[in-house]
Amino acid sequence: MSAAFTILGAGVLGLSVATELATRGHAVTLVDPAMGPGGHGCSWWAGGMLAPFCEFESAEEPVLRHGQASIDWWERHAGGVSRNGTLVVALGRDRAELDRFARRTEGFEVIGGNRVAELEPDLAGRFDRALFFATEAHLNPRVALAALQSGLAARGISVTAGPPDDAGEVIDCRGLAARDILPDLRGVRGEMLVLRCPEVTLARPVRLLHPRVPIYLVPRGEGIFMLGATMIESDRRGVVTARSVLELLSAAYALDPAFGEAEILELGADARPAFPDNLPRIGRAAGRLYANGLYRHGYLLAPALARQLADHVETGDKPEFWHETDDQR
Numbered sequence: 001m002s003a004a005f006t007i008l009g010a011g012v013l014g015l016s017v018a019t020e021l022a023t024r025g026h027a028v029t030l031v032d033p034a035m036g037p038g039g040h041g042c043s044w045w046a047g048g049m050l051a052p053f054c055e056f057e058s059a060e061e062p063v064l065r066h067g068q069a070s071i072d073w074w075e076r077h078a079g080g081v082s083r084n085g086t087l088v089v090a091l092g093r094d095r096a097e098l099d100r101f102a103r104r105t106e107g108f109e110v111i112g113g114n115r116v117a118e119l120e121p122d123l124a125g126r127f128d129r130a131l132f133f134a135t136e137a138h139l140n141p142r143v144a145l146a147a148l149q150s151g152l153a154a155r156g157i158s159v160t161a162g163p164p165d166d167a168g169e170v171i172d173c174r175g176l177a178a179r180d181i182l183p184d185l186r187g188v189r190g191e192m193l194v195l196r197c198p199e200v201t202l203a204r205p206v207r208l209l210h211p212r213v214p215i216y217l218v219p220r221g222e223g224i225f226m227l228g229a230t231m232i233e234s235d236r237r238g239v240v241t242a243r244s245v246l247e248l249l250s251a252a253y254a255l256d257p258a259f260g261e262a263e264i265l266e267l268g269a270d271a272r273p274a275f276p277d278n279l280p281r282i283g284r285a286a287g288r289l290y291a292n293g294l295y296r297h298g299y300l301l302a303p304a305l306a307r308q309l310a311d312h313v314e315t316g317d318k319p320e321f322w323h324e325t326d327d328q329r
């Protein structure tokens with residue numbers, strides 16, 4: 001039976017939950033004071049990597065399992081998914097990092113320099129060994145958010161600034177703003193740059209491992225790249241520090257010196273919403289349902305959270321990511 005829901009927050013999670021519920025025939029109202037996705041939300045600054053195997057290096061098993069399924073969800077609801085895999089490399093002096101990464105994950109093949117050159121001709125001769133995660137994917141987050149928003153608009157659902165009188169069941173997807181009802185939510189600061197460097201062509205995200213400053217470059221087409229990202233225990237948002245810019249750009253330069261000529265189009269920073277175990281949660285707080293804590297897996301896990309939430313409101317079953325506080329147990 002269809003029901004009515006008001007979703008607070010039009011970041012990747014709110015839009016994914018709205019899409020899942022609307023696709024299942026429910027009435028949805030989407031509320032965000034900013035009236036849609038943009039630089040005010042964490043989702044705007046993401047790399048858009050759908051990289052469950054690489055993330056498994058430092059994440060729990062559910063991230064791997066649900067992350068794999070999310071790639072099809074994005075293809076179905078937003079399109080624009082590039083399924084070219086991920087290439088992971090390390091400079092000669094950091095070779096041990098490649099071995100450590102390989103030990104901690106799965107779903108890759110170890111490749112030599114010739115295969116690196118086949119996959120990414122611009123990196124020919126620079127790396128004689130790499131890990132290739134063939135089944136991973138990436139998308140352009142801003143394009144994906146716009147696609148979800150226009151898919152909803154086609155169903156008559158637009159983002160409004162304030163809730164309607166008859167709101168139905170409220171689902172809180174406000175990201176870090178939900179700390180007012182979720183006290184153990186914290187911010188993990190991530191800084192990024194957008195570069196234009198027509199001298200370099202990459203077909204897939206490339207991760208350069210480093211013991212202190214690992215980076216990734218995600219191609220956005222037409223010589224544009226997202227370079228990310230720092231991981232700092234801080235909920236500070238906004239401007240990027242000089243140290244982070246220096247470190248990220250030095251690493252990009254080490255990957256390919258052609259990045260020395262890149263134009264810096266954007267600098268951005270936001271705080272990823274995270275719970276203490278860095279896994280997302282669905283639960284009840286302040287009398288409403290919430291979903292939150294996507295950490296560095298917003299695009300990777302939003303589809304799983306959206307599906308689990310929709311199943312929960314339809315069946316009452318407790319989803320895998322369900323969280324109860326001590327006084328609710």
Ligand SMILES: Cc1cc2nc3c(=O)[nH]c(=O)nc-3n(C[C@H](O)[C@H](O)[C@H](O)COP(=O)(O)OP(=O)(O)OC[C@H]3O[C@@H](n4cnc5c(N)ncnc54)[C@H](O)[C@@H]3O)c2cc1C
Binds near residue numbers: 044048190292
């Ligand atoms: C540099 C960087 C790189 C990243 N790269 C990746 C990546 O490659 N892959 C990946 O999967 N993840 C990545 N992430 C993580 C991802 O961006 C986050 O996990 C995700 O954006 C969190 O989404 P959200 O919808 O919960 O929050 P947000 O995007 O912050 O959305 C919350 C929304 O709530 C709204 N809001 C606030 N107050 C209210 C209110 N009172 N009522 C209604 N609405 C309100 C806000 O305006 C906002 O639009 C990255 C993050 C960063 C910072």
